[in-house]
Amino acid sequence: xxxxxxxxxxxxxxxxxxxxxxxxxxxxxxxxxxxxxxxxxxxxxxxxxxxxxxxxxxxxxxxxxxxxxxxxxxxxxxxxxxxxxxxxxxxxxxxxxxxxxxxxxxxxxxxxxxxxxxxxxxxxxxxxxxxxxxxxxxxxxxxxxxxxxxxxxxxxxxxxxxxxxxxxxxxxxxxxxxxxxxxxxxxxxxxxxxxxxxxxxxxxxxxxxxxxxxxxxxxxxxxxxxxxxxxxxxxxxxxxxxxxxxxxxxxxxxxxxxxxxxxxxxxxxxxxxxxxxxxxxxxxxxxxxxxxxxxxxxxxxxxxxxxxxxxxxxxxxxxxxxxxxxxxxxxxxxxxxxxxxxxxxxxxxxx
Amino acid sequence: xxxxxxxxxxxxxxxxxxxxxxxxxxxxxxxxxxxxxxxxxxxxxxxxxxxxxxxxxxxxxxxxxxxxxxxxxxxxxxxxxxxxxxxxxxxxxxxxxxxxxxxxxxxxxxxxxxxxxxxxxxxxxxxxxxxxxxxxxxxxxxxxxxxxxxxxxxxxxxxxxxxxxxxxxxxxxxxxxxxxxxxxxxxxxxxxxxxxxxxxxxxxxxxxxxxxxxxxxxxxxxxxxxxxxxxxxxxxxxxxxxxxxxxxxxxxxxxxxxxxxxxxxxxx
Numbered sequence: 001x002x003x004x005x006x007x008x009x010x011x012x013x014x015x016x017x018x019x020x021x022x023x024x025x026x027x028x029x030x031x032x033x034x035x036x037x038x039x040x041x042x043x044x045x046x047x048x049x050x051x052x053x054x055x056x057x058x059x060x061x062x063x064x065x066x067x068x069x070x071x072x073x074x075x076x077x078x079x080x081x082x083x084x085x086x087x088x089x090x091x092x093x094x095x096x097x098x099x100x101x102x103x104x105x106x107x108x109x110x111x112x113x114x115x116x117x118x119x120x121x122x123x124x125x126x127x128x129x130x131x132x133x134x135x136x137x138x139x140x141x142x143x144x145x146x147x148x149x150x151x152x153x154x155x156x157x158x159x160x161x162x163x164x165x166x167x168x169x170x171x172x173x174x175x176x177x178x179x180x181x182x183x184x185x186x187x188x189x190x191x192x193x194x195x196x197x198x199x200x201x202x203x204x205x206x207x208x209x210x211x212x213x214x215x216x217x218x219x220x221x222x223x224x225x226x227x228x229x230x231x232x233x234x235x236x237x238x239x240x241x242x243x244x245x246x247x248x249x250x251x252x253x254x255x256x257x258x259x260x261x262x263x264x265x266x267x268x269x270x271x272x273x274x275x276x277x278x279x280x281x282x283x284x285x286x287x288x289x290x291x292x293x294x295x296x297x298x299x300x301x302x303x304x305x306x307x308x309x310x311x312x313x314x315x316x317x318x319x320x321x322x323x324x325x326x327x328x329x330x331x332x333x334x335x336x337x338x339x340x341x342x343x344x345x346x347x348x349x350x351x
Numbered sequence: 352x353x354x355x356x357x358x359x360x361x362x363x364x365x366x367x368x369x370x371x372x373x374x375x376x377x378x379x380x381x382x383x384x385x386x387x388x389x390x391x392x393x394x395x396x397x398x399x400x401x402x403x404x405x406x407x408x409x410x411x412x413x414x415x416x417x418x419x420x421x422x423x424x425x426x427x428x429x430x431x432x433x434x435x436x437x438x439x440x441x442x443x444x445x446x447x448x449x450x451x452x453x454x455x456x457x458x459x460x461x462x463x464x465x466x467x468x469x470x471x472x473x474x475x476x477x478x479x480x481x482x483x484x485x486x487x488x489x490x491x492x493x494x495x496x497x498x499x500x501x502x503x504x505x506x507x508x509x510x511x512x513x514x515x516x517x518x519x520x521x522x523x524x525x526x527x528x529x530x531x532x533x534x535x536x537x538x539x540x541x542x543x544x545x546x547x548x549x550x551x552x553x554x555x556x557x558x559x560x561x562x563x564x565x566x567x568x569x570x571x572x573x574x575x576x577x578x579x580x581x582x583x584x585x586x587x588x589x590x591x592x593x594x595x596x597x598x599x600x601x602x603x604x605x606x607x608x609x610x611x612x613x614x615x616x617x618x619x
Contacts, residue, residue, distance in 0.1 A: 072519050130507035130586075130597065132516060136523035138589040139500065143524075165525060170534055173496030179481070180499065180581035184460045184474040185489075187417035 056095050060104035063089055067111045074115055077129060082115055142176075143169035238275070238346065239282045245343050246289060246303045257300035259336065260291060266341035267333045270326050276343050277322055388441050396441035408439050409449040416450070416462070420474045423549040425572070428470035465550060465571035473550065475576050493534050494541060498551050500524070501542065503582050505552075505567055507600055513557070514565045517542070546570070579604035 063085055067074065074081045089108055096102050140163075147163040249258055264276040280301070283289035287304060294300045324332075332338070388396065397405065415435045419426050432440050439446060447462075454460040459477045464470065504520055505512045518528050526532050528539040535541050543565075546552040550572035557564045569577075580594075583604050587594035595601050 071513075072516060130600075132504055132508075132520045133523065135504065135507070135586075135589070136520055139524060142589060170493035170496040171491045173499060174491040174493050175496075176585065177495050177499035178491065180578050180585065181495070182476040182478075182480060182576045182578070183423075183495075184420055184458075184476050186421045188421075 052095070053098060053101065056092060056101050057104055059092055060089075060101065060108055063092070064104070064108050064111055067108070067115060071115065072132070075119055076131065076133070077119070082112060082119065086112060139173070140165070143172055145169075235279065235282070238279045241346065242276065242279050242343055243283055243288055243303065246283070246301065249342065250303050257292075257294050258302060259294075260299040260301045261332050261336055262338055263301055263342050265329065265332055265336070265338050266343065266345070267338050268341060269345075270329050272341070272343075272345055273329055274324065277324065281322070388443065393442050393445050396439075397445060400439070400442070405439075405442065405446070405449070408436065409446050409453065411435050412446055412450045413453050416454070416472070416474060417458075423473075423551075423572070425465060425471040425473045425550055428472070431472075463575055465575065471550075473572055473575075475572075494545075497521075497526070497535060497541070498546055499577075499582075501546075501552065501567065502569060502573055502577055503586065505569060506579055506582055506603075507586065507597065509599070510568060510603075512567050514554070514567060517567055 067082075067085055070081070073079070074085075085108075089105065089112070093105055096105060144166045145163045146166070246258070246263070249263075260280075264273060264280055266272040266276060280289070283303075284291060284301075289301055289303050291299050291301050412431065412435050415431065416426055432443065436443055436446060451462045454462050454474065455477065460474045461477050462472055462474055464472050500521075501517055504517060508516070521528065521538070526535065526538055528542070530538075532538050542552070543554045547554050547570065550570040552570045552573070553568040554565050555568065557566055579600070583594040583597060583600060586592075586597065
């Protein structure tokens with residue numbers, strides 16, 4: 001049988017916040033002792049004995065605490081602890097003489113009734129009652145608890161003694177739980193998300209690199225200008241070079257006209273063909289070459305003699321647009337049977 | 352504002368018929384600045400925008416939801432309007448309708464309003480989880496296990512449980528709210544704060560208790576996400592009993608039939 005005093009071994013919190021104390025101590029640790037000493041009319045020793053009053057109150061508080069602390073234990077349908085508490089309270093009540101003790105008795109009754117109600121609802125439930133302790137036991141087994149083989153009593157303290165849980169214990173439960181929960185899967189980018197961290201280190205690297213390169217440029221400005229040149233100059237050079245080719249071919253045989261297509265087409269490279277057309281157009285624009293149709297109505301190109309060039313030009317200028325596609329280019333190669341390019345590609349590939 | 356409210360009230364019944372899927376609440380006592388636009392306002396708003404714009408805004412809403420759902424925190428309508436919808440608020444109902452459809456058809460998710468008063472939405476899976484060994488080797492979250500245990504206890508105990516019962520049960524499972532757990536960290540915070548914010552649990556103060564005590568109930572998210580029937584099956588498996596032996600819980604699990612609905616109050 002659970003005695004109130006025995007149950008109060010580690011009851012720390014009292015209802016009114018006073019420190020825990022045993023019965024029979026003469027010290028005053030709470031403020032409600034003052035009333036006992038006020039002179040009341042009846043001076044029956046027992047009724048006004050302060051130590052006895054304290055003892056009764058203390059017992060009541062112990063009872064209340066035991067009910068509150070061991071609530072789950074008392075709820076279990078397997079024991080009668082609640083009844084025992086009530087019987088103990090009945091005994092105490094016989095000695096109650098003053099309002100303060102009665103108030104504590106009433107408080108105990110409230111707590112016990114609350115518990116009783118819960119116990120009753122358990123009993124009232126049809127079918128098997130649910131015992132959280134048993135549930136916990138079963139769950140531990142489910143989680144893979146390795147119990148010690150000695151069959152040691154689980155009342156012993158310390159986690160390590162009564163078996164240890166594997167590391168994935170809660171993961172097992174979570175896995176089982178997934179089957180019961182319609183949670184939306186968490187959204188994550190498949191290829192990971194973009195982190196803003198890389199840029200700062202890159203900036204540092206760039207600054208370091210810029211410093212030496214600036215110095216390098218200071219040393220070599222003239223050389224660079226000479227070597228690379230601008231795109232304009234490259235084009236001009238090309239144009240001049242092509243003019244050179246044109247003149248040389250013309251001088252070889254001034255009478256026979258040079259077919260335009262044969263001149264510009266490079267059977268080995270479509271892109272060079274386009275470049276040749278581009279550069280040739282400059283010649284014509286600047287009046288250094290001219291195009292005319294021969295007897296077969298095919299375009300021919302010839303350099304303009306130096307004497308013929310007239311500023312302003314009495315001869316009429318006509319514009320035309322030349323377009324060429326790879327297909328056309330191939331057809332022209334076939335039609336004119338062009339085997340080799342007339343304009344050799346330049347050696348320096350500056351573009 | 353008040354003048355605009357009256358016409359939207361008269362149209363409210365037809366408007367709610369038009370909204371499919373998400374239960375868009377009525378506007379009578381709406382505290383937020385957004386009064387629900389009427390259907391004609393929505394139509395006019397739609398006329399001013401290109402389909403591409405509406406699609407873009409819908410996509411932004413969908414993405415906002417998906418990212419918010421990573422932490423399982425519900426989305427508040429006020430936040431959604433303020434941060435994403437912004438000037439498109441006149442066609443808000445249309446955007447939400449399209450977003451719900453996108454979730455449904457593209458992602459297999461349902462967008463549910465779990466709190467009709469405060470207008471909070473969550474995403475849940477449309478598909479039933481597959482029983483048996485997991486086909487996807489996705490990493491499991493142990494917190495899900497913890498939450499599941501707590502929900503199970505609450506359910507088996509009739510739906511409301513004093514917090515001490517939960518703490519004592521957890522202690523038996525080597526999870527002590529007073530100590531730092533190596534898997535969960537601050538257990539008390541996870542249970543009373545994180546799970547509550549995610550709406551898996553409700554942690555309500557019991558009045559007139561000294562010292563202050565709280566009780567736990569199922570949260571709104573749990574009501575729609577977690578299957579009570581499956582919990583009973585798990586109990587049966589653990590205790591090696593027929594799930595039907597827990598008569599009251601069995602009845603409770605099967606009273607909310609088939610697809611769980613948002614906001615349905617479970618009978619006590």
